[in-house]
Amino acid sequence: MRLIKLSKKEFPSLGEVNRFFEDPESALRKRGFLIPKGWISENGIEPGELLLFSYGAVVRYVARAASSRQDYEGPERTPEGKEYPHRFILKLDSLKAAALDVKKLERKLQENAGLHKRIAKGQGWPILPGDDAAVAMVEQLARESLPLVDDEGVEEGLKEDRTVAFRRRNETVIKQRRDKDGNACQVCGFCLAVEGRYIIDCHHLFSLKGGVRVTHVADLACLCPTCHRIAHARRQPFTLSEIRTLRATVAAAKPAAASAGLHRPIGVEQ
Numbered sequence: 001m002r003l004i005k006l007s008k009k010e011f012p013s014l015g016e017v018n019r020f021f022e023d024p025e026s027a028l029r030k031r032g033f034l035i036p037k038g039w040i041s042e043n044g045i046e047p048g049e050l051l052l053f054s055y056g057a058v059v060r061y062v063a064r065a066a067s068s069r070q071d072y073e074g075p076e077r078t079p080e081g082k083e084y085p086h087r088f089i090l091k092l093d094s095l096k097a098a099a100l101d102v103k104k105l106e107r108k109l110q111e112n113a114g115l116h117k118r119i120a121k122g123q124g125w126p127i128l129p130g131d132d133a134a135v136a137m138v139e140q141l142a143r144e145s146l147p148l149v150d151d152e153g154v155e156e157g158l159k160e161d162r163t164v165a166f167r168r169r170n171e172t173v174i175k176q177r178r179d180k181d182g183n184a185c186q187v188c189g190f191c192l193a194v195e196g197r198y199i200i201d202c203h204h205l206f207s208l209k210g211g212v213r214v215t216h217v218a219d220l221a222c223l224c225p226t227c228h229r230i231a232h233a234r235r236q237p238f239t240l241s242e243i244r245t246l247r248a249t250v251a252a253a254k255p256a257a258a259s260a261g262l263h264r265p266i267g268v269e270q
Helices: 014-022 027-031 102-112 132-144 159-181 225-231 240-259
Strands: 002-005 033-035 050-055 058-064 070-077 083-088 096-101 154-156 201-204 213-215 220-223
Touching: 014 027, 014 050, 014 058, 014 159, 050 132, 058 102, 058 132, 096 102, 096 132, 096 159, 102 132, 159 201, 159 220, 201 225, 220 225, 225 240
Parallel strands: 002 050
Antiparallel strands: 033 083, 050 058, 058 096, 070 083, 154 213, 201 220
């Protein structure tokens, strides 16, 4: 069992982390999880091993390894010269979200599994006690770190109870989605709090027009007001990938439009 700490240099926001693990078109699904040079030995990861991925001192995802360390063709190199010559593959059907505080994980492993080092601070990918009892305890801690509503879902879509349904049935699942996304837009990364309140919408990936349905946390996504308006700009809502494509197209066209006098950036006097 191993704790893998995700760097804020590679993942500037929690929204980026969530997209990496959950987006069907993410690099994780196309190439696997890349390993920096010198970080993991050849036998450092075993197939079936439980891996914990933390970000900001919180375990955000847990999954089983589907492979050991593999050589990665390339290898990739960052502009700063950091090299990624290896990778491992995850069992995607084992990937689960979590919200487990790393300090709590450290304390539980010290009390119950004989952990003799500190894992909450510092960098690296520390090895954790991997006996069956320790693994089972960590998996239970990860499951319990999220409300059960993620498994049970909530009922929505009753027109006659629309206000009641939103406030009594929907509030918990929306809060969990916002916590999971870090109140960040899952398309553009926008994240802003004004007077202690985040400017963010919770978008249903599947329309409620069909009537009563059970909504799970995975059926929602946080979007900024702009991306949310784009999503509903047509009868069949745009997918998150389609919105990203639209925004990228607009961003690429802005320099040419500005030079032709067709676009004036906000705050620029003419």
